[in-house]
Amino acid sequence: MKRSLFLIIFFFFALFTLVLASDLTVEGLKGSVEKVVTGRFTYRSENDQWLAGELETRRIKVFSPLGDYLTVALYINGAQYSRHEYKYDENGQKQETRYYKNDAENYTTREIYTYDGRGLLIEEITMEYWPVFLGGDRLSGKTVLAYDDRGYISLKRLLNDHGVILSSVRLTYDDGGRLIRESHYGKDEKLESILLYKYEGAVLRGIHSLDSSNRILEEVVTGGENGLNDRTQYSYSGDRAVRSSRTLADGYISVNEIVDLTETDRPGRRVEISFALEPLVVMFDTEETLQTIISRNATGKITGVDFKSGNYLLAGFKYYFDNAGRLLAREYAFGENSLRVDYRYDTAGNWIEERYFKLEDHEYRPVSTLARQIDYFE
Incomplete structure (x- = not known):
């Protein structure tokens, strides 16, 4: 299987967010948020002072009163790069998503959702935009x-415009309703890969990806705390693993250990x-x-991670x-780099500034700030 396990996981959870949680909840935002404008500015030195530059917009997200997306727009160098627009019925059920490139007036594609009598999503149709004089979408x-x-979803099938099955996924659950297995099949209905889900109680802790020969391709330990995830991938020559790549990342920093498994006496390692x-x-x-050494405080939160070789x-x-329990700051030290990221919050408990500093000449100098302007429904 050449697809990343992260992409498969994202697709799986994206489907479930249609019915399980609002977009506002998935974003981790608190309160009746109506709009979030995210931008970044950098700092320059002038007369021994650090001055903030111009704010550059990165994202604009608009939410409905129920907490679902109405518009999500991305910006690069001050210009709109893409935009998604969402439509719902009177019950808040998503009916259509439209995708626009740049700031184009006409959409590129649109997705139409169909539900059964229970309100469960049963079909998602993708249409490409074509002008009416060329026959329409x-x-x-x-x-x-x-x-x-x-x-619970038991089968997902992807079909092309002629109705031919391109791929399918069969899902298996335990008696408690927890997803424990996904079996992925190609267009010839041959098994291509398997995902196995591991839990501690109701909390998902690990995912294993296997190919059709039951070789482990990827393992993910999903701690979730501070954004930390532990991921290991394997490469094979025949039935023998020849390379492993373990990555522990928190969304800001990534530590990747690559091991050459062909050297059996003393495997070559690079971090x-x-x-x-x-x-x-x-x-x-x-x-x-x-070695990964994790420290926790009295409440069990991760407060530190050290990586050692010997x-x-x-x-x-x-x-x-x-x-x-709100995160106030992150600090990272590796090589000659000492970095710090800290946060400011509004009265609703949402962060509104994420400030990035770098240690130089024994003091932290500001590098950039990610700022969020959050508007709330009255």
Whole structure:
């Protein structure tokens, strides 16, 4: 299976968000949010002072009173790059999504949703825009869903514009309704891959991806705390694993251990550490297995993660919280880099500033700020 497990997981949860939670809840926003405008500005030095530059809009999201998306627009270099518009019926059920490139007047594609008598999504049709004088919109493809007696999705099929099945997914649940297995099939109905879901109680803790020969392709440990996820991928030559790549990331920094498994006596190891807010990459060649040491506070929250090779500290993460459990700051140290990200919140408990600093000459200097202007329904 060449598709990333993360993409498959995203597709699976995107379908369930249609019925399980509002977009506002998925975004983690609190209160009756109507609109969020996100932008970033950088700092420049002038007369020994750090001055903020012009705010550049990155995203605009507009929500309905029920907390669902009405518009999601992305911007690059101040210009609109794409836009999604959503339509709902009087009961708040999503009826249509339209996708626009740049700031075009006409949409590129639109998705139309059909529900059964129970209100369950059973069909998602994708149409491509064509002018009326050329015959109007054309069918691009569709996704068809079937459900078991409990109302859980049991089968998903992707069809092309001629109704030919391109792929299908069969889903299996335990007695408690937890998804435990996804079986992915190609257009010839041959098994291509399997996803196995592992839980602690009701909490999803791990996902394993196997190919049709039951070789492990990918493993994901979904902690969720501070955005931390632990992901390992394997490459094969025949039935033998020849390479493993383990990545622990929190959305800001990524620590990737790559192991050459062809060297059985002393496998070659490389650790790559990269930062998301600017192109900072540090690489280490090591002989020891990468150790991950996690620290927690009295409430069980992760407050630190250290990465060691033998007795050598390669990287360290630190997380700081207030008494209400809100994340106040993140600190990262790797190579010669010491970085800090801190947060400011509004009265509703939503963060409105994410400020990024870099340690230089024994003090943190501001690099950039991600700002959110949040409007609420009255």
